[in-house]
Every structure is written in structure tokens, then in C-alpha cells.
Amino acid sequence: NAGVMQNPRHLVRRRGQEARLRCSPMKGHSHVYWYRQLPEEGLKFMVYLQKENIIDESGMPKERFSAEFPKEGPSILRIQQVVRGDSAAYFCASSPGAEQYFGPGTRLTVT
Amino acid sequence: GIQVEQSPPDLILQEGANSTLRCNFSDSVNNLQWFHQNPWGQLINLFYIPSGTKQNGRLSATTVATERYSLLYISSSQTTDSGVYFCAVEQYGQNFVFGPGTRLSVLP
Numbered sequence: 001n002a003g004v005m006q007n008p009r010h011l012v013r014r015r016g017q018e019a020r021l022r023c024s025p026m027k028g029h030s031h032v033y034w035y036r037q038l039p040e041e042g043l044k045f046m047v048y049l050q051k052e053n054i055i056d057e058s059g060m061p062k063e064r065f066s067a068e069f070p071k072e073g074p075s076i077l078r079i080q081q082v083v084r085g086d087s088a089a090y091f092c093a094s095s096p097g098a099e100q101y102f103g104p105g106t107r108l109t110v111t
Numbered sequence: 112g113i114q115v116e117q118s119p120p121d122l123i124l125q126e127g128a129n130s131t132l133r134c135n136f137s138d139s140v141n142n143l144q145w146f147h148q149n150p151w152g153q154l155i156n157l158f159y160i161p162s163g164t165k166q167n168g169r170l171s172a173t174t175v176a177t178e179r180y181s182l183l184y185i186s187s188s189q190t191t192d193s194g195v196y197f198c199a200v201e202q203y204g205q206n207f208v209f210g211p212g213t214r215l216s217v218l219p
Contacts, residue, residue, distance in 0.1 A: 033207065042197060042209040043154075056206060089152060093207075098142055100199075100207065102154040 002026070004094050004103035005074075012109045019079040019086070021106045025094030032075045033093040033100060034067060043091060049075060082110045113138045115200055115210035123216045124188050132183040132213045134198035142201035143174055145183050148212070149194045157183070157196075188217045 005024040013019050025032050030050055035043040045059040049069035060067065064082075069075040079086055087110045093100040114137040124130055134143075145157040158165050158172040160181065165172055169188075174181040185192055195212040 035207075035209075042211050043199075045206040045208070048206065059206065091154060099144065099156070099159040101156060102146070104153050107152070 004092060004101055006090075006092050006103035006106050008106060009104060010107050010109070012111060013082045014111055015083055016081050019082050019108055021077040021079075021090050021092075021108070022074040023077070023092030023094075023103060024074045025092075026096075026101055029094035029096050029101075031095040031097065032069050033095070034075075034077050035091045035093065037089040037091060037105075039088075046077075079108075082108070084110050086110050113140070113200060113202055113205070113208055115198065115208050117196075117198060117210040117213050119213060120211065121214045121216075123218065126188060126190060126217055126219050128188050128217075129184070129186045130188060130215070132185070132196050132215075134181045134183070134200075134210055136179050136181075136200050138202060139176065139179070140200040141203045142207075143181055144199050145172055145181070146197045146199065147192075147194050148197065154197075185215075188215075190217045190219055193217050 032049045034046040037043045047060045047067045048056040064080045066078045089105045089107050091105045092103045116135045118133045143161050147155045160172045160174045162174050162176045169186045171184045195214050197212045199207050199209045201207045
């Protein structure tokens with residue numbers, strides 16, 4: 001059973017561009033979570049999704065950030081018009097219901 | 112919201128030493144996990160332990176839910192144990208909250 005997959009692993013964007021981060025959950029997992037980790041800090045919850053539904057987006061910035069988990073395909077975290085402060089590691093986790101399993105993360109650098 | 116504290120914030124050990132890492136939380140939880148973030152940034156699941164005691168090789172963990180703390184024991188530490196150890200807790204219907212982590216350095 002493959003683990004949680006994220007791509008790309010590293011992403012460089014110029015200010016103002018869009019960033020798209022993908023997450024494929026473990027087989028059989030219907031819950032997907034996105035977290036952000038700033039340098040030298042812990043992980044902060046952003047959004048919790050189930051197939052075709054956003055369950056909780058209380059940790060997501062109100063502007064420029066959006067997330068989806070379509071019926072088919074990976075979950076996508078989208079950041080529009082990126083700024084330098086968006087530079088961070090973005091982790092996705094999936095869960096069958098309780099225990100969460102994390103992907104390797106996407107390191108976004110905004111230049 | 113729930114507060115999560117971890118101690119010590121930093122720990123330096125000689126290879127072969129034992130250590131205990133602590134996680135305190137401010138309210139009752141229905142989920143607690145320990146993770147190791149290695150120097151390459153990957154998060155590795157160590158334990159899912161909302162209560163009780165579990166062991167996996169040189170690592171073991173105990174959560175005393177009624178007293179709102181969890182302990183992670185590392186015995187006979189190795190240089191590959193270096194990294195940051197996070198505990199994360201979840202209350203029913205709420206989101207996972209991570210502690211600030213304990214940064215462990217194991218010296219050869």
C-alpha cells in the first residue's frame with residue numbers, strides 16, 4: 001500500500017504566480033488534511049476535506065488560497081498570486097478516520 | 112483552543128543514552144500522535160496513542176489521558192534519531208493541533 005504522495009516535492013514560483021500542490025491519499029482513505037510549516041516552526045492546520053466536500057477550512061487564509069478534493073484524482077491546494085510569505089513546507093495527510101499519515105511535503109519557495 | 116506544550120525544547124545526547132520527551136495538553140483529547148521529523152523534513156508516524164502504553168523497538172510511549180500528558184521514551188539513542196519530535200492532539204470535532212516540538216541531536 002503506497003503512502004501519501006505529494007507532488008511536486010519542490011516548487012519555485014515568482015511573486016504573483018500561481019502554485020498548485022497535489023496530494024494523493026493512501027488507498028482507502030477518504031479524509032485529507034493540509035498543513036503548513038514555516039521554517040523552525042510546528043505544523044499549522046489549514047483545511048480538512050472529504051471527497052467533493054470541504055469539511056473545515058478554518059485554518060486557511062481567506063484570500064488567495066483554495067483547496068479541493070474531487071471525486072476523481074488528487075486533492076489540490078491552490079495558492080494564487082503568491083507572495084514571499086507563502087514560502088513554506090506544505091504537508092498533506094490522509095486518514096481512514098482517526099490516525100493521520102503524512103506525505104513527504106512540498107517545499108514552496110517564492111522569489 | 113487547546114494548548115500543547117512540549118519539553119524540553121532542545122536536547123543533546125551522546126549516542127547510546129536514553130531520553131524522555133514530554134507533551135502536556137490543556138484539555139481532554141480523543142487522538143494523540145507522536146511524529147519524528149527527520150533532518151530531510153519528512154514526518155514519520157511513531158505512535159497513535161490516545162491512551163495507554165505502546166512500544167516499538169527502542170521507542171515507547173505512554174499517554175495518561177486523565178492527567179493530560181504523554182511521554183515518549185527513546186532508549187539507546189542513535190544518530191539517526193536526530194530531528195524534531197512533535198506530538199499532536201485532536202479533540203472530538205476539532206482539528207489536529209501540533210506542539211512546538213523537541214529538537215533532538217544525538218552525537219556520535
